[in-house]
Amino acid sequence: MAGTDRTAAIMAGGPAIVLVEPQLGENIGMVARAMANFGLSDLRIVNPRDGWPNEKAVAAASRADHVIEAARVFDRVEDAIADLSFVLATTARPRYSTKAVRGPDEANADLRVRMEAGQGCGILFGRERFGLSNEEVDLADEIVTFPVNPAFASLNIAQAVLLMSYEWMRSGTPFGGRPRFFAPDMAPADKSDLFRLFEHLEGALEGTGYFFPPEKRDTMIHNLRNMLTRAQFSEPEIRALRGVIRALTRAGQTQ
Structure with a gap:
């Protein structure tokens, strides 16, 4: 045109x-x-x-x-x-x-x-x-x-x-479908931070035998990642969650 x-x-x-x-x-x-x-x-x-x-x-x-x-x-x-x-x-x-x-x-x-x-x-x-x-x-x-x-x-x-x-x-045009009042309270973390949370949690769970039976492992990971993604965690929240995982892992090692 x-x-x-x-x-x-x-x-x-x-x-x-x-x-x-x-x-x-x-x-x-x-x-x-x-x-x-x-x-x-x-x-x-x-x-x-x-x-x-x-x-x-x-x-x-x-x-x-x-x-x-x-x-x-x-x-x-x-x-x-x-x-x-x-x-x-x-x-x-x-x-x-x-x-x-x-x-x-x-x-x-x-x-x-x-x-x-x-x-x-x-x-x-x-x-x-x-x-x-x-x-x-x-x-x-x-x-x-x-x-x-x-x-x-x-x-x-x-x-x-x-x-x-x-x-x-x-x-971006006036009345183009944008809400009049909305601002996320906390910006979601970058995906790289979320991916590291995936790896950290899945690695910690691997050692506990959580992924059982083995043939259901992919489905269980799929469900976990969906839950974590849907939450739209901020970067401080992800850091806090990873701290929780580290604390639980250390506690399990000392028992």
Whole structure:
């Protein structure tokens, strides 16, 4: 569509867009173009199949060079979101997770408030063929799903990013769905702090025989991580919890 004003300042910022194991460079480029259309600029790519940088991505980005050139590549989802404190996972499939599920308008209104309060936020998008795994959804705080035709709920990555990017920009306009009065009492901790809590607690429980029988270990870990993520602990709260775990571990060793 024509109508681009070449003299206008480039809008930048917004939540991080995290693509998990994208297959095609063209899709990454179209994601960058969608982000640029609506003022997003933080693109993070986890383990792209065809490597990075990618000439096909540059071509498909249609001059969204500032997004492509600033894109960062990570080996793991955990690394890509470690500096964020609030993360959404996009999915078209019902999950057995107990996380809150929002539509794109409500989710972006909440993101806007959180980011204006200084929180780092991001949105996970899954693979072209099967989206995000349950384990990856476990790393997020909430789920976003789109109000699509249930008989044909197939969106490609660029379409999904476009929808979320559009709602992000719309949330910044007057009466765009933002709550009038809301401010989190305590900012959630970065995901890196939460991941260390996971490792600390699971390591402590491992030595107690908690994960029994062995075939239920993955399900038990899934449930624990869901509970801990849903709480949205602050960094001081996580430090306090890790202190509790250390104290209990020492007490168990002296008995």
